[in-house]
Amino acid sequence: MSTANRDLALKKIELVPGKRVRQKSKLLQYIWFNRYLYLMLAPAVIYYLIFHYAPMYGAVVAFKDFSITKGILGSDWAGFKHFEYLFSQDKFWQVIQNTIIISVYRLIFGFPAPIIVALLLNEVRARLFKRTVQTVIYLPHFISWVILGGILINLLSTDNGVINNIIKAFGGTPIGFMSDETYFRGTLVFSMIWKEFGWNTIIYMAALAGIPPQLYEAAVIDGASRWQRLLHVTIPLIRSTIILILILRLGGIMEAGFEQIFVLYHPGVYSVADIIDTYVYRIGLTEGRFSIAAAVGLFKSAINFALLVLANRLARLMGEQGVY
Template structure:
């Protein structure tokens, strides 16, 4: 019996390296077969490696009293001093509150907008009308916030803005869309939706294009009306795409749109518009408190990571694949 066991162990021990070698050869053969696809993927991988992964080394600045003359490695360790300072500041919690509120507004009103537009566009039968509308709603995405900010100032200015001129022409009073704290957040969310909803519609239009037309024909034969086909065919087949994009949006809930807010805000509306990114910009670049800015950025990244993991977990509980 012992001889048989020893022979089995020798046989299996020799089999494992052969299986590993064969698996390795299979992997490289697969990579070589799809070499052109991996070649197309290389620029994206290089981008994330250079601009996202290598800079993670600088996160240790948050735990140091950083000095430009000493460098990252030469600066003295500070431990959690900068985090303790941040958590003791009322301004920091105000910035967190503004970021979450603006992000939730963007998510609540901005996320459903491209879905609704994609569903409406899917029902349009005139190709010319569909192409015209698509071009009109896609165009703002390609315009920078610097240009759009100037347009919004001209449109919404309390003095000579087009919108306020119309309001005054009908007997109303001027509205401070860009200067009044009670209107500024709504202006941010509306302008964001206007700029981005058309581009995000492309993703949902692609998902709709992948639905088998025979499913609609079967539903029509069964007597389903337009609303029933939408609820029982279209939306269930779009569910995976919607949940995937929702996970990505939840994972970036602490990203409230730096470029847009940086272009549009001013000290008069800091109390409702100052977000984490603009706060980091001010204390990091304008005040030179690099360690403090790094601590804020690291805290934001940890919150985003936790939200991404939580959202992905909830998606898996709902039967979807998630992002990993």
């Protein structure tokens, strides 16, 4: 190496630490300038660290013969024994099947509902009527499933339920919405949509509010009808929001709604309503088989993660930004 090249290389090496110091200084200045924003973000970060990231250490229980007296560190390693046991059980595959079926039903029938309602409300010009409808459909979201479960039982009971009383008044036979395996999944999906679709419309209403009105004015000048404005202006401009929510929903496909099902189901409908979360609850807390429950939970989380990555990849192939 020549003397000139050596001197140039030494100068570059000397400049690197100084550059790093300047970059670090700029980063600290940026953080300090936005300190109030970071302060507002801190509670959410602390919440996720404590309740979502710290408990991840407990996943090691799935690979141990966990004993309460020995603790997580003191328990003996079991390797993949618990996973092999699960995969050999017909009950495990049944709860997997129930979880997927219920989640797919909720996705097919529940995902489009808030989009349709938001698009309809966006076309309403009477503000009082629009606000009244929004308030009415939002309300069920703030009611817990424990209360809604009691309401559904009073509405759908085969003995004195309001719906079945109407059916009997017209000479029909009472339908076991809550007790018949044929109708129970439909009852779950319908009640979920009833509770959550109004709240989910907030996201799409916010996206619709961000569409520049000049685009609609230009479409009207070009002679576009309402239906054409919907197809060529509204939907394309909220497409990214729809795909983002869809990715998140696909990433949670193994989450079929523990609280709802736990409140509404009973042993008579276990064959169609027992999902992964309720199965984990029974074998983990009721039977005390913590290692098996941890193995089920870890398997579910791995499937959700894989689906999230796949959905995000497909979104990027479609030209959308995705979630990362």
